[in-house]
Amino acid sequence: MKNLLIFLIVIIVGSGILTALFVGTNYNSLVSLSEQVDQQYGVLESKLQRRYDLIPNLVNTVKGYLKHEEKVFSNIANARAALTKAGNVQEKIAADNQLESALSRLLVVVENYPELKSDKQMIALMDELAGTENRISVERDNYNKVVMKYSKKFPFKYDSFSI
Numbered sequence: 102m103k104n105l106l107i108f109l110i111v112i113i114v115g116s117g118i119l120t121a122l123f124v125g126t127n128y129n130s131l132v133s134l135s136e137q138v139d140q141q142y143g144v145l146e147s148k149l150q151r152r153y154d155l156i157p158n159l160v161n162t163v164k165g166y167l168k169h170e171e172k173v174f175s176n177i178a179n180a181r182a183a184l185t186k187a188g189n190v191q192e193k194i195a196a197d198n199q200l201e202s203a204l205s206r207l208l209v210v211v212e213n214y215p216e217l218k219s220d221k222q223m224i225a226l227m228d229e230l231a232g233t234e235n236r237i238s239v240e241r242d243n244y245n246k247v248v249m250k251y252s253k254k255f256p257f258k259y260d261s262f263s264i
Contacts, residue, residue, distance in 0.1 A: 131254060134247070138251050141247045144243070145243075146193075148237045149197060153184060162222050162223050179203075180200035180202075180203045183195075
């Protein structure tokens, strides 16, 4: 009887230790993955900010050529304002999509003006914008990968935050 009691105590203590190790290990990996998600979102946000900062230069360059395209410029201004006012991630995603749409319309307008397309400042800005868009695309992919990894381990937090 005494041996059985000792055996049961060893089993209970051993399973408690194993459970504590399992929980501790998983908790630490979840915290680490959560930090990776936050860090990657910060990197993505910095690339979006770079695009946001390039837009006034692009708009001012185009404005000199296109006085009559006020609707395009107002759409861009409204989209930038929405991005500034966005409070949470979902609002930022929606505002960024609005800004992307406004920029694509601007680029279509630019394509219709050969003298504008050949302007040196315009070419430099377009190259910078294209590079920034590529960086944003890469960082979005990286963010989505980290969120997916986190979501597989802890499916309750970032399930709808993929960009």
